[in-house]
Amino acid sequence: MSLDKAKTILKKYWAYDDFRSVQWDVISSVLSNRDTLALMPTGGGKSLCYQIPALMMQGVCIIVSPLLSLMKDQEDALKKRGLKARRLTTDNMPDGLGMALNSIETTRTKFIFISPERLQNKVFIDYIKSVKVCLFVVDEAHCISEWGHDFRPEFRQINILRECKPETPLLALTATATEQTVDDIQQCLKFRKANCIRGEFERKNIKTLVIKDEEKLARCKKIIDKVGGSGIIYVSTRMNAEKQTKSLQSMGLVVESYHAGLSDEERKNRQERWKNGTLPLLVATKAFGMGIDKADVSYVIHMELPPTLEAYYQEYGRAGRNGKEAYAVLLYDNKDKETMLRRVAMDYPDIEIIKQVYDKLHTYYKIPYLAGKNRELPFDLADFANYCNMDKYPVYASLRILQRIELLWLKDTEYPVSKIKVVPPRGELLRILERTDDYSIILGALLRTCEGCTTEMVRLHEERLAYYLEWSKEKTTLMLEKLHITGCILYEQRPKGHYVVLNHDRVPAKDLYIPPQYYKDLKQRASEKAKAMIKYLESKHCRQQFLFDYFGMKANECGECDICLKNLVKPKQMRGVLIEILKEGERSLDSLMCDERFIDNKELIRILRIMLDRGEIRLQGDIISLARK
Numbered sequence: 001m002s003l004d005k006a007k008t009i010l011k012k013y014w015a016y017d018d019f020r021s022v023q024w025d026v027i028s029s030v031l032s033n034r035d036t037l038a039l040m041p042t043g044g045g046k047s048l049c050y051q052i053p054a055l056m057m058q059g060v061c062i063i064v065s066p067l068l069s070l071m072k073d074q075e076d077a078l079k080k081r082g083l084k085a086r087r088l089t090t091d092n093m094p095d096g097l098g099m100a101l102n103s104i105e106t107t108r109t110k111f112i113f114i115s116p117e118r119l120q121n122k123v124f125i126d127y128i129k130s131v132k133v134c135l136f137v138v139d140e141a142h143c144i145s146e147w148g149h150d151f152r153p154e155f156r157q158i159n160i161l162r163e164c165k166p167e168t169p170l171l172a173l174t175a176t177a178t179e180q181t182v183d184d185i186q187q188c189l190k191f192r193k194a195n196c197i198r199g200e201f202e203r204k205n206i207k208t209l210v211i212k213d214e215e216k217l218a219r220c221k222k223i224i225d226k227v228g229g230s231g232i233i234y235v236s237t238r239m240n241a242e243k244q245t246k247s248l249q250s251m252g253l254v255v256e257s258y259h260a261g262l263s264d265e266e267r268k269n270r271q272e273r274w275k276n277g278t279l280p281l282l283v284a285t286k287a288f289g290m291g292i293d294k295a296d297v298s299y300v301i302h303m304e305l306p307p308t309l310e311a312y313y314q315e316y317g318r319a320g321r322n323g324k325e326a327y328a329v330l331l332y333d334n335k336d337k338e339t340m341l342r343r344v345a346m347d348y349p350d351i352e353i354i355k356q357v358y359d360k361l362h363t364y365y366k367i368p369y370l371a372g373k374n375r376e377l378p379f380d381l382a383d384f385a386n387y388c389n390m391d392k393y394p395v396y397a398s399l400r401i402l403q404r405i406e407l408l409w410l411k412d413t414e415y416p417v418s419k420i421k422v423v424p425p426r427g428e429l430l431r432i433l434e435r436t437d438d439y440s441i442i443l444g445a446l447l448r449t450c451e452g453c454t455t456e457m458v459r460l461h462e463e464r465l466a467y468y469l470e471w472s473k474e475k476t477t478l479m480l481e482k483l484h485i486t487g488c489i490l491y492e493q494r495p496k497g498h499y500v501v502l503n504h505d506r507v508p509a510k511d512l513y514i515p516p517q518y519y520k521d522l523k524q525r526a527s528e529k530a531k532a533m534i535k536y537l538e539s540k541h542c543r544q545q546f547l548f549d550y551f552g553m554k555a556n557e558c559g560e561c562d563i564c565l566k567n568l569v570k571p572k573q574m575r576g577v578l579i580e581i582l583k584e585g586e587r588s589l590d591s592l593m594c595d596e597r598f599i600d601n602k603e604l605i606r607i608l609r610i611m612l613d614r615g616e617i618r619l620q621g622d623i624i625s626l627a628r629k
């Protein structure tokens with residue numbers, strides 16, 4: 001019985017007795033060789049859905065994952081259980097891909113984690129073709145979909161896996177997907193037959209509150225004081241992250257910011273301290289959170305409207321993974337809705353502007369017509385926008401559209417990569433290698449460690465080469481530069497920063513084709529998503545029900561969101577509820593205003609006034625008590 005066998009493996013490596021919710025449905029679907037899309041909430045035990053069947057089948061399991069940190073966590077978790085896993089990222093392959101693949105063979109590694117970019121590498125594709133693969137997994141599969149909120153063009157190339165191994169089952173995993181995204185993912189991955197399994201999504205321990213307040217910061221402080229524990233505040237930009245952090249610090253809170261503008265080290269440091277509880281609160285942009293598993297987050301506050309309900313749902317889902325009571329609070333004010341709709345318009349400039357930016361980009365780098373393909377160019381948005389004589393935002397938005405139609409990639413190289421090619425004709429190369437000086441030593445090392453470097457530009461990590469040579473990094477870089485000057489090698493050093501990569505040769509701007517219907521659809525979709533967000537704010541229905549409905553699922557009224565609570569305590573009943581509370585003892589006005597039952601603060605104040613006027617309650621300072629009769 002395969003269920004028995006699966007349970008034995010579960011017990012042996014994970015020490016669990018049984019599967020949770022739909023885990024077994026997904027596993028048995030995969031075991032019967034069906035392509036499967038599993039929609040499961042974060043923290044719902046998604047990884048077991050591929051790990052268990054992979055261990056029951058012959059061959060390697062290949063997991064495509066969009067995030068380096070995500071891969072590392074999963075690799076570490078598997079290794080801790082004594083399972084053989086390896087991630088093929090540039091930072092953990094000291095001897096290059098060829099050697100890494102050899103070691104995978106010899107150590108019989110079961111789980112291989114890769115980034116989507118890896119699938120552009122011929123060596124790797126040849127490897128896949130040559131071995132037995134039991135299962136392909138695509139993690140965070142919504143990134144594949146035009147409709148998904150984290151759309152990544154390079155993710156679209158994943159279907160090359162299907163071409164390599166038409167008979168191998170494919171498992172796509174995601175936490176949030178609307179009906180459209182569900183269809184799109186299955187189409188993109190060329191599912192042999194549509195097959196989507198939905199997990200249990202209701203998170204009954206999270207109270208979802210939507211609060212309109214013109215004093216967001218003060219409201220934030222109140223919520224944090226009341227709830228305590230670990231939390232995240234989400235904002236939309238780096239600038240706002242810094243600004244709000246400073247304001248909250250000045251209110252006496254221990255808090256730091258987190259965004260893509262910080263150094264890798266600083267981000268790692270802050271994330272680590274937040275994870276281990278020494279730093280209780282982060283004000284973060286969406287750069288924070290994916291792949292971070294912390295069980296005891298007691299609140300997630302959105303200080304600005306997230307661009308989509310998908311993003312919102314995923315972000316607040318980071319609260320309360322330990323099953324204990326947690327809060328998801330969305331704060332908004334009068335300006336927010338308008339800002340949101342304006343942003344959609346700004347994200348989609350006129351096609352004529354996009355064409356202009358396209359043309360300027362090439363003249364900026366002095367690239368003639370019919371040239372430019374595969375060029376990787378260091379990019380500074382401010383400087384380029386200045387060159388265009390335009391504001392930064394429309395320039396950036398235009399480049400993003402050009403990226404979407406795959407004319408170029410914008411890269412934020414967290415991991416800068418130098419490139420190298422060994423050029424001398426064979427004979428001369430051999431002559432140098434016969435010598436015993438540093439030239440010969442480093443050339444020999446390049447030939448041994450950089451596969452394919454005599455035929456094309458390949459990636460080079462100076463640190464790794466230095467380690468291999470047992471030289472200092474300075475000496476290694478200097479020797480590479482010397483070799484470059486003598487013409488023995490082509491050596492392109494890449495500092496950390498932004499790049500633009502051109503995927504095609506330049507064409508005249510008037511001939512640039514941006515499919516008009518496609519562009520219109522994109523814009524339309526973005527605008528629909530923004531409108532859905534606004535509808536959510538204005539909804540008079542249970543928040544949870546609204547969200548589930550949006551994702552095409554059914555849910556009961558949660559009884560815990562602001563709407564459910566408001567319905568619980570109607571203004572008419574508020575007086576009665578207040579009297580009950582005050583019978584137990586006096587309360588400060590602040591603490592009453594933070595009580596979820598009185599989410600409608602305006603109404604609370606109105607009722608309190610009436611009660612004061614009638615002499616039912618007393619107010620001393622900000623302490624309210626029942627008047628003694």
Ligand SMILES: [Zn+2]
Pocket residue numbers: 541542543544545557558559560561562563564565
């Ligand atoms: Zn509700």
